[in-house]
Amino acid sequence: MKILIVEDEAKTGDYLKQGLSEAGFTADLVRNGLDGMHEGLSGEFDLLILDVNLPGLDGWQVLKALRAAGRDLPVLFLTARDQVEDRVKGLELGADDYLVKPFAFSELLARVRTLLRRGRAKEPERLALADLELDVLKRRATRAGQRIDLTAKEFALLELFLRRQGEVLARSFIASQVWDMNFDSDTNVIEVAIRRLRAKVDDDFTPKLIHTLRGMGYVMEIR
Amino acid sequence: MKILIVEDEAKTGDYLKQGLSEAGFTADLVRNGLDGMHEGLSGEFDLLILDVNLPGLDGWQVLKALRAAGRDLPVLFLTARDQVEDRVKGLELGADDYLVKPFAFSELLARVRTLLRRGRAKEPERLALADLELDVLKRRATRAGQRIDLTAKEFALLELFLRRQGEVLARSFIASQVWDMNFDSDTNVIEVAIRRLRAKVDDDFTPKLIHTLRGMGYVMEIR
DNA sequence: ATGCAGCCATGAAAATCCTCATCGTCGAAG
DNA sequence: CTTCGACGATGAGGATTTTCATGGCTGCAT
CATH class of the missing domain: 3.40.50.2300 (Response regulator)
Structure with a gap:
């Protein structure tokens, strides 16, 4: 090449x-x-x-x-x-x-x-679920038309969720993708990051899109 | 293997x-x-x-x-x-x-x-210059016998300097090693990081070990 | 039904890192 | 020798991320 x-x-x-x-x-x-x-x-x-x-x-x-x-x-x-x-x-x-x-x-x-x-992208790359949209190229998220500012980690996390919507994401998987870390339960960075993301993406909106599955991880989907 | x-x-x-x-x-x-x-x-x-x-x-x-x-x-x-x-x-x-x-x-x-x-390390890996010592394994630095706490970036920077003592390190090189970044002069992270490291390693001690070479970069050596 | 243990949520504080504006200094040019 | 400009130093502010402590919830065992 x-x-x-x-x-x-x-x-x-x-x-x-x-x-x-x-x-x-x-x-x-x-x-x-x-x-x-x-x-x-x-x-x-x-x-x-x-x-x-x-x-x-x-x-x-x-x-x-x-x-x-x-x-x-x-x-x-x-x-x-x-x-x-x-x-x-x-x-x-x-x-x-x-x-x-x-x-x-x-x-x-x-x-x-x-x-x-x-090859050449004919379409801008967009990920969406319900009224939540993410323009990967412009690094911009909106929900219900409202602009949402995301930090680097938040963006990475949301992108992961949207690419895997409907799938249950284990913490270890999330850790490896977003943090490049081998997960070992001695930190709650993930919970905190999820919290921050929820605050921006779910708190003021319905329906909620990020769901917790006790003992398993998290899913993004419409419930 | x-x-x-x-x-x-x-x-x-x-x-x-x-x-x-x-x-x-x-x-x-x-x-x-x-x-x-x-x-x-x-x-x-x-x-x-x-x-x-x-x-x-x-x-x-x-x-x-x-x-x-x-x-x-x-x-x-x-x-x-x-x-x-x-x-x-x-x-x-x-x-x-x-x-x-x-x-x-x-x-x-x-x-x-x-x-x-x-292979097997017979000796603990230590880097030193003058009365500054760095135990790479234990991630501990001392100067004149005094313990110095370093953050991750500070440690990475100091380790780089000690491994390359006497060599002039260009900013672009430092950026690529410590930040995994392609250096582009629109930020002064490196200056700031050097400042922080100097504050811990040089400010209260003699002789100074980190030296600036105008237009070229930095060296660590005894002057 | 009640209690318990594990898991998760959450807010707040702390640590770290980066940005920005400003100031100082060195060295070349006149 | 003085001036000027570029480069670097520095302090403060701010943003982000991580840690920590606490409290709530869920599901199972009693």
């Missing part, structure tokens, strides 16, 4: 190239938008990692040019800060995912793999 | 066995101390992961029996809480490393790999 990286900052670019190579991809790096556009038009890449901030031709312009030329490869945007406008603009122009700098490399790798597997 | 896991709690045991198998090791699991001792005596394993809390024969007894029989394989202890006595007792009995539950699987994997690479 060939990946093109368009990134002007030397350290970040090298880091990405090396990391992706070590992960078994073929990665090429160019350091400005113009080269990025040319290479991207060549059609030999399966994925494009595109920094928004580039000298000269910026990321948006590169993306626009590629889409205009009918290039359909998946594009992962790198944005400098968590500016909602940036994200939305990128997604509208046809980016398939984005990542806010600074980010963990493992996170990037996960997204790259997802994009390569599923 | 064959690894023997002695763990009574089903979930934890299965989790470990599966995780280690997926990482390319051959892992066998037994659920009580007696079986653990017998399998351990068989001599066909390269590493032993041993829970302290076991019904019947506990982890310490198993370890003692193995060492008494002259078995020299590396042993990684799992302790339930961060009880200093437990750690010390385990290490005295001849454990080579320990891990406090709950733990991240990646952490376990890292330790397993270290142990398999270096």
